[in-house]
Amino acid sequence: MSVLRPLDKLPGLNTATILLVGTEDALLQQLADAMLKEDCASELKVHLAKSLPLPSNVTRPRIDLIMFVVNLHSKYSLRNVEESLHHVDATFFLGRVGFLATGAGRESHCSVHRNTVVKLAHTYRSPLLFCDLEVEGFRATMAQRLISAELTSVPVFLYIVCGTPPQHG
């Protein structure tokens, strides 16, 4: 499948699947580890991808939440996320997508302006979280937030969504 659609599969019983999309594998890996360390009532699976579209020759469970990770130190990571967004079905943006910007703490290293990601998140009507994933404490806190967002039966982000989602072909 070249476009991810949120509801074309049945939800798994007592399982949750999060997809993290970003160029910096090390950070994604660490975030995934932090999330799995959290005590989960239901079974959590984390998929890591550099970009979308995902390889199509694999069966995978329904994806409940996509987090796009942008490293503010790297224009390359921003561009990668922007291009990957084209491969997500519009209905995903009704509460199943979030943006995570890392690296804001080290201002001198930032080559992507905060406003750029703020505008991006606004365009896609999805929430934006800032978290320096390189710092273990912040990473653990973010992992907790993502888990609790994931496990509530109603998508948590829904209340932030307003207006109509952008038109996709």
Add this chain to the structure above:
Amino acid sequence: MDETVAEFFKRTILKIPMTEMMTILKAWGFLSENQLQTVNFRQRKESLVQDLVLLCEKKRASLNDAAILDIVYTQFHRHQKVWDVFRMSREPGEDIDLFDMEQFKRSFKKILQRALKNVTISFRDAEENAVWIRIAWGSQYRKPNQYRPVYVVYYSQTPYAFTSSSQLRSNIPLLGQALTIASKHHQIMKMDLRSRYLDSLKAIVFKQYNQTFETHNSTTPLQERSLGLDINMDSRIIHENRIEKERVQRVTQETFGYYPQPRLEFAQYKLETKFKSDLNGGILAEREEPLRCLIKFSSPHLLEALKALAPAGIADAPLSPLLTCIPNKGMNYFKIRDK
């Protein structure tokens, strides 16, 4: 003992950290075990230094002995200097006599002393047929400045010499000349290679860095030899781009090998190129003068950092050959011009 020599001793011994004092003094070898035992090493540093200087005076230590202590200190603290690399060459077809270390030293000393009346030259032999040379520069009218010496490490079985960067650059051509003539070469050329890590420079220049430690592990699957970012064995984490990750690992291993990289702190690229554009016209396109720009990559360990770029997802693999050629070409300064 001359006052200036005593002062030189004092300042040289003061430089040595207390934790290394015994080791360095033993390596120096001027004061015997027995004599060292008569000194109280537990007292305050200033008093200890005073006692040691007195001991040296009693033993009639000379300026040269102090210079040798300075060499020993520098050998233990070689990272405090920045080292340049010189390569010498001979005329093709010339007979190479057996190298005579004593003759080299005599000849080297003679050449420098003839040119500059005041200069202090000291030698200390090292392993691998190398010699450490310490030179304190003076002039016709001034005594040598013992506090701004230049060090040269010459590997006699090779055409290479490493020198510590010095601010007194006017004497470098003379130094080069002395080195060349004394070692029976014809020409000397400075390589575009510089670093604090003398051992890494050695490894690069003598091509010793690419020795693979594991010669029998060819059956180990690729995943187990991955670079630091192990593909997580937790089955709850799924890598969607596993194939691409493996390709990147493979390409990185092919480029950088399995061995630890020699240590450099930076790579510098000077670009002097004319503006090129797909669009016709524009102010810059008509500009005759090339654009100049300097790009510098810095890191505590540059080559390991470059090796980690693609696996970390920060750059595509394979990396630009301008970055990966550094150890092969033995360069970390590049000038890039239009062909």
